[in-house]
Amino acid sequence: EDQVTQSPEALRLQEGESSSLNCSYTVSGLRGLFWYRQDPGKGPEFLFTLYSAGEEKEKERLKATLTKKESFLHITAPKPEDSATYLCAVHKHTGFQKLVFGTGTRLLVSP
């Protein structure tokens, strides 16, 4: 069965304290892995798409990497405004954008 597991469920960091969020997946025929950010009361906002193992993408303090079994979202020197829930989703090979989402990691960055 297709599954996406994110860890940890919640993470509390001090401002400037770097860390990584994990997204492990078991899905046949991966077409892409997506990272989204979701603020309370809002819809998910797109961050990155990774298509093949070894691929990396960066945006400001965020860097996403992909292996054959998992993806990491590295947060370097986070700021309080990085506090949000980070969602990982995988797109299967069959069917239109069959996205399977993880349950997310709630990140809180304290000043």
Added chain:
Amino acid sequence: EAQVTQNPRYLITVTGKKLTVTCSQNMNHEYMSWYRQDPGLGLRQIYYSMNVEVTDKGDVPEGYKVSRKEKRNFPLILESPSPNQTSLYFCASSFGTNTEAFFGQGTRLTVV
């Protein structure tokens, strides 16, 4: 501004009273989807549409209907809502089958 607009944002209704949640996008996207988000379960796809008059079931379609008569609109219909449909609903659209999805602001539905 490129956006996906859902209405209403909040809705409290009673069991069995038909309701429609509207969704509209202004990006000329062909692909649109509906998701529900529940604590501990994440986002689950209800229905999706690949183009006008082309729709198909997602993972949790029971109790829901959709229609796609125009490219920009994709309403979600609950013909006889039940309390287990209390949830946070999101509409999303995308340009291609494997491209980023743009999400609406969400509709928080409570069925009593």
